[in-house]
Amino acid sequence: MKLASYKSGRDGTLMIVDHTLTTCCPATDIASTMQAALDHWDSVAAKLEEQYTLLCEGKHSGAEPFDTSRCAAPLPRSFHWADGSAYVTHVELVRKARGAELPASFWEDPLVYMGASDAFIGPEDPVEAESEDWGIDFEGEVVVITDDVPAGTTVEKAANHIKLLGLVNDVSLRNLIPGELAKQFGFYQSKPWTAFSPVLVTPNELGSAWDGARLHLPLRATYNGELVGAPNAGQDMTFDFPTLIAHCAKTRSLMSGAVIGSGTVSNVGSKDGSCCLAEIRCLETIRDGKPSTPFMSFGDRIHIEMLDAAGSSIFGAIDQQVVRYQPSRD
């Protein structure tokens, strides 16, 4: 099934969306919010599926057109957002561009950072930033949402805890990253907002493209109308999702609604383009000695989407414009 949240208060209103993303209905008689559904997944999932089936068959009496402009992030705020950097080929490329060696351990020990989850933004919400000097960039990623994961879970067990999948744009402020990483405490100011696809979907929606660990489809990033990347998310993912989850649950449990991200999707050699400007700039630096593609400007648009084998959108599109944010300092 596919689930969205329409904007309403801090946690939105949970909506069930049909397979084609054409119609939807409120799920509020089953669970008022996505977090409430995740907190009681075992008892509500079957009920939601039942309504979803009616909706897909065109038999739901409460069906209404699905309007992505009303969408919040499907999980509008979460208690845990751990973002990996699972495509190590991307990390290697970034290092190569600055003439640094990749430590061998990076191929064996996952990189994960904790992100801000007190407000995720909707698929069509603007990306607000105070200054273009911060080096505004997008990052197209795949994420999974878990139920409760006990501490010390194995990779094999971890796969069973994946309840939903989606796409995100992990907005990054590239010019703030070097200073933050040098302090070793991880990203903070440099990772302000994360936008989500209109819907999250259960693994069974993905057919053979989902092997229980990786999602084998291209992730399409279109920047100001031009397709700049369509790397296959199932290729070159050094650490698959169960491995990331087991890493995150090594010393403590994860609770329902934990969001685990893949990091920027990237394929060896970037032959099908890139899902972030930083990677494009690294390739330019390696080739030309310096980058020629600037970071995002106010007014720029980024569109991130994944199509199934038949060319239909699975998660709906993230489609955002960068806008200037003027803080009130009076």
Place this chain on the structure above:
Amino acid sequence: MKLASYKSGRDGTLMIVDHTLTTCCPATDIASTMQAALDHWDSVAAKLEEQYTLLCEGKHSGAEPFDTSRCAAPLPRSFHWADGSAYVTHVELVRKARGAELPASFWEDPLVYMGASDAFIGPEDPVEAESEDWGIDFEGEVVVITDDVPAGTTVEKAANHIKLLGLVNDVSLRNLIPGELAKQFGFYQSKPWTAFSPVLVTPNELGSAWDGARLHLPLRATYNGELVGAPNAGQDMTFDFPTLIAHCAKTRSLMSGAVIGSGTVSNVGSKDGSCCLAEIRCLETIRDGKPSTPFMSFGDRIHIEMLDAAGSSIFGAIDQQVVRYQPSRD
């Protein structure tokens, strides 16, 4: 006023606790959970205060004895937990022990990392760990809880967003830290659990000890029955709470219920002892060439508390035992 959460489900039951921490009453007719109260603070705070006054005057018909053994963390899970390292003297000491220079910028640019907030633990909950080899340590800290903080807020404005204060034990796995910091993505596996004092209190409970930016009282850490530290939290705090909040809100808004931590309380020269074993071990290393105090063992107890000028407990005590956690891997 003082607020607690009794254990119940994932978010607990919000309780109002009298000034002396003797009696309490449910606040559920005003706000069912602490997060719900924080989400609507402007409209519920006065109502909670009214009940609190009745409770303190011994006139509340629903008063019952306050039982800390029933306490969850006052905010049992949060959408944002940003922990600073605001006592730079502590960071300097840690560096000195390993023969490293402190970058000058560390005195001007706050260190902050994002912590796991999908489940905070109660004041008397065990500290569960799979292995003593992880280097289990406590960290006594002061935290503030904010309402919504707009992006780009000034330090002056930030102070107005502090709604509640409390104490935490930021459990740290010291032997996992060097490897994680070397990867530059910040703490993750090395910061598993954060325990909270039984109550959070509004700033007006603190009298002159709270100057709007720092809390000027000793934080007492008692390890296996021996007082090992009582540094004054108001001294040597390089970055006060409004400065930490403004740092955290530089590029994005913070949402209601954001928890901002001070980092281990520490005074120059550690003349009144230390609020974590790591600092004690650093002092030993500087003096003797190597540490002699081991990290925590299973069965060890840590007690963290702050007393007012009259010797009464302000927040109640964090009192925890370290226990072995045996993960189920079948």
